[in-house]
Amino acid sequence: MPLRDRFTLAGMVEQQLSLQERATLLEKSRLGSGLGWQELQSLAAYFDAWRADAGTYVCRQGEQSDFMCMLFQGRVRIVKEDLQHTSKEIASVGPGQVVGEMALIDGEPRSASVIVTTPVLLLVLDEDHCTQMADQMPRLWAKLLLQLARTMSKRLRQTSGVLAEYLSS
Numbered sequence: 001m002p003l004r005d006r007f008t009l010a011g012m013v014e015q016q017l018s019l020q021e022r023a024t025l026l027e028k029s030r031l032g033s034g035l036g037w038q039e040l041q042s043l044a045a046y047f048d049a050w051r052a053d054a055g056t057y058v059c060r061q062g063e064q065s066d067f068m069c070m071l072f073q074g075r076v077r078i079v080k081e082d083l084q085h086t087s088k089e090i091a092s093v094g095p096g097q098v099v100g101e102m103a104l105i106d107g108e109p110r111s112a113s114v115i116v117t118t119p120v121l122l123l124v125l126d127e128d129h130c131t132q133m134a135d136q137m138p139r140l141w142a143k144l145l146l147q148l149a150r151t152m153s154k155r156l157r158q159t160s161g162v163l164a165e166y167l168s169s
Contacts, residue, residue, distance in 0.1 A: 003067055003126050004048075011056050015049035015121065022047055025072045025123060029096050031147045035140075042140055046129040050122045058114040058122070059100060065110060066127035068100040068148075074120030080112040092117065101148050104130060 004014065017025075022044035026032035032040055047070075052058065059065050061081055071093060078091040078099065090112060093099055099114050104127060134141040 003065075003124070006065070007050055007124075010052070010058075012050045012052040012058075015051050017049040019044050022049060022123060025121075026070075028072070029070055029098075030151065031070060031098060031144060033147070035143065039140055039143070042137055043133075043144065044123075046133050047123040047125050048129075050124055051119065052116045052122065053119050054116050056116040058116065059103075059110050061111065061113045062109050065100075065103055066107065067124050068098055068104040069114070069122040069124050070098050071095050072121045072123065075117040076120060077115045077117050078112050079115055087113075098148070098151055101152065105145075105148065 001009075007014070019041055023037070023040040026035075026040050026044055026047070027037075032043070035043065050069075058069060058076065059067075061079070072095055075092055075094045076099060077089050078093060079087045080090050081087050093114075100110070102108070103110055104125065107127075130141070133144070
């Protein structure tokens, strides 16, 4: 099912933001850091804007999907089910942060669910737009991937630290 249909069925509403508005949002994010205004405008062309209310599932653990979201307003919870199917919150994410980048990069099923806590504004990049960027603007695409790699590296370091603390207790 196309992303637009999936989001609409989930109760999300597409927002009509101008290229300038999307570029301004990206400028405030970690992924936009180090990019010039022209690059931000080019990057913004590949993102769609969506709003969602509290309780909305942006994605669900185990589902096959191919997009990432950048949050600009509101908060989401990252929830993972354990082996006994008990949901456990593993993070709370707010403005300027990214969720879902792993599935965009590796194409694997979602490793956790993302649930809206307070109304959110998201910029969404799906696999089709990511592939278009790779073909049309390979240098910009490489910069985006480097920023995503840095984000994932930071999270892995944090998780390793938590795991080390858990194992030593």
